[in-house]
Each structure stands twice: as structure tokens, then as C-alpha cells.
Amino acid sequence: MPIETACLQVAILGPLPQIFSYALPENSGPLPPGIRLRVPFGKNSRMGILLGYGDCPPDITLKPIEAVIDTQPLLPQALQRLLHFGAHYYHHPLGNVWSAALPAHLRKGRPLPEVVPRAYRLARPEELPSRPGKRQTALITLLSAPTPVTEIPAPLRPLLQQALKKGWVEARTLPTPQISAQPLPYALNAEQCHAIQQLRHAHGFSCWLLDGITGSGKTEVYFETIRPLLEAGWQVLILVPEIGLTPQLLARAQARFGGEAVAALHSAQSDTERLRIWTRAAMGQVQLLIGTRSTLFVPLPRLACIIIDEEHDPSFKQHQGWHYSARDMAIQRARLENIxxxxxxxxxxxxxxxxxxxxxxxxxxxxxxATNAPLPEITIVPLRRQYLQGGLSSTLLSACRDTLAAGNQVLLFLNRRGYAPAVLCHDCGHVLQCPRCSAALTWHRQQERLRCHHCGHEACWPADCPECHSAALITAGQGTEQLEEVLRQRFTDTLVWRIDRDALPGREGFASILEQIHQNQPAILVGTQMLAKGHHFPAVTLVGIINSDQGLFSADFRAPERLLQTVLQVAGRAGREERPGQVLLQTHLPQHPLIQKLAAGDYQEAAQLLLQERIQAGLPPCTALTLLSAEAHQRAPIQRFLKAARNCAPPSLHISGPQPALLERRAGFERAELWIEAPTRQEMQKALRIWLPCCQQLPEGRKVRWSVDVDPQFLR
Structure with missing residues (x-):
């Protein structure tokens, strides 16, 4: 189209489904798609992404843009296509997809920082301060040899800038960091060598599933596979499901390939640090990038391979806002980049x-x-009619005592935070509920607070029962805090570490605990999912699963699969080196088929049985599933909207509901949903493109908050 009759098509960064048109700036040449623009929006200005050019709508005077922020697109064409695919597939506003993919500072319109690697050193001795203070003396000592800025402590950096201006410190540009691979720490076995050989010969797009038992050396397979790529100057992206897995993997990668060209990116970093690493990676200065979900969208101009570690983990699915799966989107990025x-x-x-x-x-x-150590034997510990101390059977307590006496470590897994998951009245049975959610309040004894783990509501321990006014309030069930208390009482001379979100002050606290654990002194580790996967604890020889029954009867059809994965992942922390390991699985249902499969320790057979059940029931992965969820302060408008949405659905979709969500009330909102099923993802997408625009036009939709989750991983 002639540029004289065209207008700019802009996606506003935010949850707005429309694409907006703006007039071209005067005296400007063609602007490339993917740059940021500052545009007028209502009474304010907003940041937007230029998508391209379109025909000017007739009889409408368009507002001109206010500023062009970038001269070149922030993301290359392949990544732009990936974001468009993600918005299209998950039926989410494109502006919000772009917003999720960019660092916070870029969303606010800040320029890209200069990330040329520099080192600093003393310049002219005659310019040095005659009577330097403490910090000046520390800086002078540090800069007696050329020092990269990353090695200069933050308190000294303002002083560094002053020294540069005064001339007694100078900067010089360093060469771009290069990978310097270290030799293998041990000889690989035949299976590892075969896997590496196959993966190194993979050219173009291909998807490989590396199915390796716990401790089989998958990380070394990753590193040896990508070593020739890194040495040749290519880039590699490794995604992990949780922040807690990054310190150990980053340390191993830096020890193997050198520290300068390896970096990690995750939400625990400051916005400034995230932008600096993002920019270094985009300029090719980071060759191996490790990170969580959003790291998938970092531009890597020489990307040669993507690795998704712990690919089964549901944390790869984003559960708020844009409901994308980082695993599935990573596969799509590999397809677009032909790697x-x-x-x-x-x-x-x-x-x-x-x-x-x-x-x-x-x-x-x-x-x-990899160490030729055998897999630990899993033993079922029946709990019926057994006296339990904080959820611990006498069998497990005896095993803990023997393990510690032998100089080894114990890992006890309980996926419940707090002291007790419920507080009830011993006289009338009333359970203290969150006033905003259909869930019981959890008692956190150390903070002396009742807390809702769904909405964050907190309260003090009440003086009496709100139902019958009895003072006989008691706790029910066990959490990690109670388990820690019992263990400290039973093992007074033993270190007990509780590892959950309540006990650890951020990622640094977790890394500090991991360092202490790796000193391999006798200790007990009590933890939740944070300990379940990816970690290597050489001294752990006993793993105890405190409660394996809670995943057997969930209404979520994926619960048995997650129970199987979690238990076997936790079990795999035991006996990973020369010390043999054992696993004790406590259960009230020792004859349950899934418990029997867990005791056998064979994931393949159990997973195939679950897969056949899914196929027979017509559930994913053999069919496609979407959830249409709605919430409001009252149930009536939710029911009206969901029924209206169901009535206008294409006949190719099989729809169940409206039905209450598993958590019917959360944060003061009533919640319900429609289950939408189709034989294939292609048919699902074809129908959703017709149906969802109709849902957006329903007048009933204006009185509720509703969202679509394509390929949901949790029923919430």
C-alpha cells in the first residue's frame, strides 16, 4: 500500500484485545515492525509495539504518535512470529503477550543499556588521592590489576565513577567472552555416549525426549551435546521450571564452560540486572543462558539448541494472565528457528x-x-492403627536414627507448608475457613498467624470457636513446620533444615542452605516441592515420603500422574553416589494399585497404564481440552454468562458445565467453568476462533471476569 495512505498498527502493552491505528509521523521513513512507540491513549501516554502498516480508516482523524523509541526491532523476526503464534493459539491480547516477553524497564520505555564488557585499572599514580579514605583505599587495592566491573562490589561503584571523572582510574574494553570448556569430570557410560552421539547429529528442527532415571547423568549429556556448539560460537538456551534449580545448574555450567559467557535469568533478580543480562544475551555476549519460563523470549541471535530440563513440571505453565506453556512454546520457537x-x-x-x-x-x-549406584529400594510403610508422632511412624523414626548414626543425611518430603493445614473445634467440629475462599486456614505457629494459601488472608488465633464459642480449638494434620518441631525434639543434637517458601528468605537463602547441605554432615532435610527434583545430595541415603495418599482421590485427572512423578523424583534424591539409599513410603492405602506401582519404582510401566486410562476416558493428551472460567461476587451472573456462552458454541465442540471450579470461592469471587473438548488441537483452534469472538459480544460477559485456558495443566 502507498505509505501516504497508510497508518501505523500498534499493540498497546497491556490486556487490550484491540489493535489501534495511529497517524504516521511527519518526515519519517518506513518504520520496522517490532519497535517501541510512545502513543497518546485517552488522557495519557502508553507504550506500544509497532506491528506494521494498515489502511487508514475512512472519515476518522488519527492521532499522531508521540515518539519513536527504537531504531531497530527489539526482537528478531522469529521471536516476533513466536509471540504472534502465542497470542493466536492461547487467544490472548497481543499487547499483553509482548508485555510478558519484555523486561520491565523496556516496557516502561527505557533505552537499552550499554553492555560493552569493560575492565578498570589505576591510570596515573600522580592523580591518586593523597590521603585516601577506607573505601578509596579498598578501590585502589582492587584496581592494582585490571578488574571487570562485575567484580567491583556495589558499594564501591559510585566511587569508581568519581575516580573515572578525576582521571586516576581508566577503563578499557575487553574482548567478547568465549567459552573455555573444561574436561569431563568422569568417564561417560555407553548410554550417555549413545545419547550424545545422536543429539550431536541432530540438524534442523527435531524434538528429542531424553528419558533418564534420577542420577543417570542427564546434565552431563546436555553439556557434552552443546560443548561443540558453544566452542563454535553458537548460543544455547536451557529452561528450568523453578528458580531454586538455577544456582546448582549455573554453578555446574560455569565450572564447566567458564563464568563470563554463562548467565542465568529469573524473577529473583532486580529489573536492572535482568535488563543487563537480557541485553548481553541479545548482543551475543552470553553463549549459555539458563532461566525460568520468561527466559524463553530472550533474543539470541546465534541460537543453536534449546534444552528443557524437568520437562514434565507443571511450573512451565503460566497460571496468571497469559496462560502459555513455556515447554510447548519452546518447541514452537525451535521449529521457527529450525533448531x-x-x-x-x-x-x-x-x-x-x-x-x-x-x-x-x-x-x-x-x-x-552415571555413578553405577543402584536405584534406591522403595518400601511401603502401612500406617493403619500405627501411633504417629507429627505424622512419623516408628518405622521411619528408627530408620532416621540409624541413618544419622551412620553419618548420612535424611530427606523427609511433605508437600504442605505451615504447622497444620486446618484448625477445628474439638466440641462441634467446626473448621476455621478463610472468609474469602472456600478453603481452610493454615496455622503457621512460628508467625502465630492463620493464613490462607490461596488469597493470602491472615488472622490471629481466635479466642473461641465462632460457631459454638467453645475454647477447645485444636490443629488437624501436619505441615512442614510441625514436622520440623517434632524432629528437633526427637533429634536434639542433629541439624534440621526446613526448606519451603516460609523458611527461606529468597533465592540467596536457598543457595546458602544448599552449600551447608553439600558439606555432607549428618542432618535432616524437611521440605516441599522445592526439594523434589533436580538436586544432587551426595550424603542423603534415606528418603521418607510422609503422606502419599493426598494425590490418590483428587478431582483433577492429572493428580495420579503428578503423585507418581513427585514420589519418584523425591525418591531419586537417595543413594546417588557410593552410599546405598532407601525410600520409605508411608500410606494408609498400601494395596492401592498406584501405591503398588510406586513401590515397584518402575515409572515407565505405571505411566503407560495411566496413559491408557486417559485414552480410554477420552482425556488429554489424546484429545484437546480448554477451560472457560468465569468469576464474580455472585453466582447468578456467572451461571447466566456460562450458559449463554455454551448456547452459542459451535456444534464441533463437546462442552460440559457450567460446573463449580475445584476451589469454588477464591479471594471473594465465586468461580465456575466450562470444559471444552475437541478430538484434536487443530479442531479446537478452528472452533475457538469462531466461538470466542461471539463470547466477547455477549452482554452477560460484562458482569463477570472470564478467561480462557488452552491446554490447562491444573483444575483450579
């Missing part, structure tokens, strides 16, 4: 196993541990 992608796990998701069966993924298996 291989590796999915690694000891307990692969049923979706990945199904894709192997369908010929979409190629399978590589590691069936033996």
Missing part, C-alpha cells in the same frame, strides 16, 4: 510419552545411574 529441542526428565509427562508413540518426538533412554 533441535531436547526435553529431559526422569518422569516424562504423559503428553511427551504420547508424542513419542505418535512419532512426533524421538526417544533416548538412560536406564542406569
Amino acid at each position: 533441535p529441542v531436547i526435553l529431559g526428565s526422569a518422569t516424562p509427562s504423559l503428553e511427551s510419552l504420547y508424542n513419542v508413540q505418535q512419532g512426533r518426538y524421538q526417544l533416548l533412554q538412560l536406564r542406569q545411574r
